[in-house]
Amino acid sequence: xxxxxxxxxxxxxxxxxxxxxxxxxxxxxxxxxxxxxxxxxxxxxxxxxxxxxxxxxxxxxxxxxxxxxxxxxxxxxxxxxxxxxxxxxxxxxxxxxxxxxxxxxxxxxxxxxxxxxxxxxxxxxxxxxxxxxxxxxxxxxxxxxxxxxxxxxxxxxxxxxxxxxxxxxxxxxxxxxxxxxxxxxxxxxxxxxxxxxxxxxxxxxxxxxxxxxxxxxxxxxxxxxxxxxxxxxxxxxxxxxxxxxxxxxxxxxxxxxxxxxxxxxxxxxxxxxxxxxxxxxxxxxxxxxxxxxxxxxxxxxxxxxxxxxxxxxx
Ligand code: NAP
Numbered sequence: 387x388x389x390x391x392x393x394x395x396x397x398x399x400x401x402x403x404x405x406x407x408x409x410x411x412x413x414x415x416x417x418x419x420x421x422x423x424x425x426x427x428x429x430x431x432x433x434x435x436x437x438x439x440x441x442x443x444x445x446x447x448x449x450x451x452x453x454x455x456x457x458x459x460x461x462x463x464x465x466x467x468x469x470x471x472x473x474x475x476x477x478x479x480x481x482x483x484x485x486x487x488x489x490x491x492x493x494x495x496x497x498x499x500x501x502x503x504x505x506x507x508x509x510x511x512x513x514x515x516x517x518x519x520x521x522x523x524x525x526x527x528x529x530x531x532x533x534x535x536x537x538x539x540x541x542x543x544x545x546x547x548x549x550x551x552x553x554x555x556x557x558x559x560x561x562x563x564x565x566x567x568x569x570x571x572x573x574x575x576x577x578x579x580x581x582x583x584x585x586x587x588x589x590x591x592x593x594x595x596x597x598x599x600x601x602x603x604x605x606x607x608x609x610x611x612x613x614x615x616x617x618x619x620x621x622x623x624x625x626x627x628x629x630x631x632x633x634x635x636x637x638x639x640x641x642x643x644x645x646x647x648x649x650x651x652x653x654x655x656x657x658x659x660x661x662x663x664x665x666x667x668x669x670x671x672x673x674x675x676x677x678x679x680x681x682x683x684x685x686x687x688x689x690x691x692x693x694x695x696x697x698x699x700x
Contacts, residue, residue: 387432387451388432388433388451388452388681388684388685389684389685390685391432392416392418393414393416393417393418393432393433393681394417394418394420394430394431394432394433395410395417395418395419395420395431395433395434395435396420396421396422396425396431396433396434396435396436396443396447396450397419397420397421397422397434397435397436398421398422398434398435398436398437398438398439398443399435399437399456400437400438400456400457400667400668402670403421405670406419406435406670406674407419407421408670409670409671409673409674410674412671412674413671413674413675413677413678414674414677414678414681417678422439422443423443428445428446428447428448429446429448429449430449431447431449431450432449432450432451432452433450433451433452433453433454433681434447434450434452434453434454435454435455435456435677436453436454436455436456436463437455437456437457437462438462438463438466439462439463439466439469440466441466441467441468442468443466443468444466444468444469444470445468447470450470450473451473451474452473452474452475452476452684452690453469453470453473453474453475453476454475454476454478454677454680455475455476455477455478455694456478456668456673457478457668458477458478458479458483458534458535458666458668459587459588459614459615459700460475460477460587460694460700461587461588461589461615461699463475463694464694464696464699469696471696474690474693475693475694475696476677476680476690476691476692476693476694477692477693477694478668478673478676478692479534479676479691479692480668480669480672480673480675480676481672482668482669482672483666483667483668483669483672483673484534484535484538484666485538485666486665486666486667486669487535487538487539487585487613487665487666488535488538488539488542489666490613490639490665490666491539491583491585491611491613491665492539492542492543492546494583494609494611494637494659495527495543495548495581495583495611497637497659498581498609498611498634498635498637499519499520499522499525499548499581500519501517501519503635503657503659504517505517521547522546522547522548523547523548523549524549525548525549525580525581526548526549526550526551526578526579526580526581527543527548527549527550527551527579527580527581527582527583528551528552528553528575528576528578528579528580528581528582528583529543529550529551529552529553529583529585530552530553530575530579530582530583530584530585530586530614531553531554531584531585531586531587531614532552532553532554532560532563532565533554533585533587534692535585535666536552536554536583536585537552537560537561539583539585540552540560540561540563541561544563550563550564551563551564551565551566551575551578551579552564552565552566553565553566553567553571553572553575554566554567555567555568555591555698556568572595572600572603573600573603576600576601576603576604577603577604577605578605579604579605579608580604580605580607580608580609581608581609581611582596582604582608582609582610582611583611583613584596584610584611584612584613584614584618584619585613585614586614586615586618587614587615587699587700588614588615588616588617588618588699589698589699589700590699591699592614592615592617592618593617593618594617594618594619594620595618596610596612596618596619596620596623596624597619597620597623598620598623598626598627601623601624601627601632601633602627602632604632604633606632607634608633608634609633609634609635609636609637610624610633610635610636610637611636611637611638612636612637612638612639612640613637613639613640613665613666614640615640616638616640616641616642616643616644617642618640619638619642621641621642621650621652624636625651625652625655628655628657628658633657634657635657635658635659636657636658636659637658637659637660637661638652638658638659638660638661639660639661639662639663639664639665640663640665641660641663644662644663645662646660646662
């Protein structure tokens with residue numbers, strides 16, 4: 387039992403086995419780590435840290451008590467048909483992951499706000515033009531998804547004097563922000579968002595939420611940044627809006643299909659800044675400290691942190 391016995395962790399990583407093993411050796415020297423698929427006696431395993439588990443992984447894990455997700459997003463777990471959803475599933479929330487996402491999104495907000503794409507085009511054309519730039523305090527950034535990452539971003543944007551509004555699934559005030567929620571308030575939220583940052587999970591409700599109809603609600607020269615999941619955005623609709631000029635630009639880190647197919651127009655579209663799903667990657671040293679603390683707390687009778695609700699999809 388994890389509660390009073392030894393922790394034996396099954397590890398199925400994002401191709402960084404050694405880095406994770408070294409990080410656990412630092413954060414939890416008493417932990418026994420076993421790598422999938424050479425895991426020895428599966429009945430000895432009582433916890434697992436996973437990324438994209440294959441269905442057969444759970445076959446003989448009869449004494450598994452808790453699952454940790456390597457990613458903040460849990461779609462790679464929830465799409466596994468054999469996932470034991472009756473067990474606690476703990477989402478990854480660690481400071482370096484949050485900091486990385488804030489940096490990535492701030493970079494793109496600043497880049498669009500300070501008209502860097504146009505200035506870069508002008509530079510290449512040796513065209514000298516002093517473009518007029520609005521102050522941050524006159525620009526509204528809409529943060530779509532006000533969870534751990536969205537809230538951390540909203541705080542930094544506010545500190546930089548942007549007007550920040552937020553959108554979430556359920557009602558509820560957050561930290562003095564103007565918050566919209568649910569389908570009924572999506573249009574009002576989009577109409578105000580001059581720079582839209584999508585930081586929502588991939589769920590049945592969010593898939594394709596950014597499409598021709600909802601994009602048409604954005605102000606005329608809006609920008610879209612998607613660092614949540616690729617299927618939040620209908621890529622065909624997005625490209626159409628960019629080509630027609632109703633959308634000024636997009637920064638995309640995540641895509642409907644990953645890796646992005648070589649024939650996708652998104653690689654080279656003049657108004658798109660694409661990156662290969664690198665906005666923020668879990669940092670094993672801090673992630674292992676988070677897991678060690680969660681197990682310690684559990685042993686002292688405290689609840690698991692940041693639990694996934696499989697029914698709602700995140
Ligand atoms: P989180 O704390 O679970 O927050 C999710 C937010 O999305 C919540 O505010 C939630 O609303 C909102 N949401 C969920 N479904 C919605 C819906 N149907 N309509 C409106 N809002 C909805 O997650 P997080 O830690 O901030 O991470 C967000 C996502 O970022 C992850 O799921 C992952 O997909 C992505 N991510 C990407 C990278 C990358 O490198 N590109 C790295 C890490 C994470 P409530 O507040 O009402 O619950």
